[in-house]
Amino acid sequence: STDESDPWWNAFSASCKEMNMTLKKEIFPAATDSRFIRAVGIPAIGFSPMNRTPILLHDHNEYLNEQVFLKGISVYERIIPALASVAALPNEA
Amino acid sequence: GGQSFPEGEDPSVSLFRDYLRLRTVHPEPDYDAALRFLDRIAEELELPLKKIEVFPGRVISIMTWEGTNPTLKSILLNSHTDVVPVYQEHWKYDAFSAFKDAEGNIYARGSQDMKCVTIQYIQAVRRLKARGWKPTRTLHLMFVPDEEVGGYKGMETFVKQPEFHKLNIGFALDEGLANPTDAFTVFYGERNPWWITVHCPGS
Numbered sequence: 570s571t572d573e574s575d576p577w578w579n580a581f582s583a584s585c586k587e588m589n590m591t592l593k594k595e596i597f598p599a600a601t602d603s604r605f606i607r608a609v610g611i612p613a614i615g616f617s618p619m620n621r622t623p624i625l626l627h628d629h630n631e632y633l634n635e636q637v638f639l640k641g642i643s644v645y646e647r648i649i650p651a652l653a654s655v656a657a658l659p660n661e662a
Numbered sequence: 663g664g665q666s667f668p669e670g671e672d673p674s675v676s677l678f679r680d681y682l683r684l685r686t687v688h689p690e691p692d693y694d695a696a697l698r699f700l701d702r703i704a705e706e707l708e709l710p711l712k713k714i715e716v717f718p719g720r721v722i723s724i725m726t727w728e729g730t731n732p733t734l735k736s737i738l739l740n741s742h743t744d745v746v747p748v749y750q751e752h753w754k755y756d757a758f759s760a761f762k763d764a765e766g767n768i769y770a771r772g773s774q775d776m777k778c779v780t781i782q783y784i785q786a787v788r789r790l791k792a793r794g795w796k797p798t799r800t801l802h803l804m805f806v807p808d809e810e811v812g813g814y815k816g817m818e819t820f821v822k823q824p825e826f827h828k829l830n831i832g833f834a835l836d837e838g839l840a841n842p843t844d845a846f847t848v849f850y851g852e853r854n855p856w857w858i859t860v861h862c863p864g865s
């Protein structure tokens with residue numbers, strides 16, 4: 570769910586907002602392992618921190634710029650603590 | 663193999679390029695090379711690495727950083743280790759050399775899909791650990807084979823096994839796609855293959 574009331578989405582999107590990142594929400598056009606995770610009832614977000622990058626997956630000359638790659642580490646450095654610190658949910662002990 | 667540190671290069675970039683050079687390419691991915699690589703990372707990060715052989719030669723590895731409140735649901739940072747084949751004749755550089763040009767563009771199969779994310783998770787965890795931060799919820803970094811050929815010998819089977827349920831996952835991050843603009847694309851759902859049989863009785 571990408572509803573602001575969803576604690577996972579809220580943690581994820583709030584940390585992106587703090588980094589002034591613009592997020593574009595979409596439905597994935599292909600199939601990834603997330604579909605199996607979601608199928609057993611676990612919410613999942615598909616996200617690879619690559620902006621200013623042409624979509625070249627499965628294509629010839631697939632590349633990623635090192636600065637975009639390095640920025641992505643900092644992005645996870647913020648997102649991971651936010652997710653790992655989500656307060657106990659109503660259905661948790 | 664040993665890690666290479668080209669002069670002046672950020673060690674995270676060097677690690678990324680090392681990982682891109684592993685030929686985990688279909689139809690016969692060198693998964694052993696990936697497992698050796700992950701062993702080395704787990705040792706460096708001082709995190710336990712569990713290996714579950716879902717099918718012969720198809721191993722799922724899970725690196726776990728236990729949270730300070732392990733009864734809470736955990737966070738999964740998921741990535742696949744395999745990559746799709748290449749038509750080398752259409753590439754400017756060797757697709758498994760991780761060549762970096764003058765603009766800092768790193769060319770390799772898997773540079774976007776999705777060895778970048780694997781190394782980004784690893785390096786983010788490494789930095790957080792170095793800073794002395796500790797997670798409240800347990801973090802699992804999962805490295806999965808077989809994604810590019812449908813996931814049957816990987817995630818599809820694993821999610822139905824007790825070992826998966828024991829991970830007590832509350833939320834997962836997995837791969838997305840690049841975005842050519844300034845924005846970052848986020849996927850909250852996925853298109854489902856939906857087969858329909860249409861019967862047309864003739865007259």
Ligand SMILES: [Zn+2]
Nearest residue numbers: 742775776837
């Ligand atoms: Zn992928």
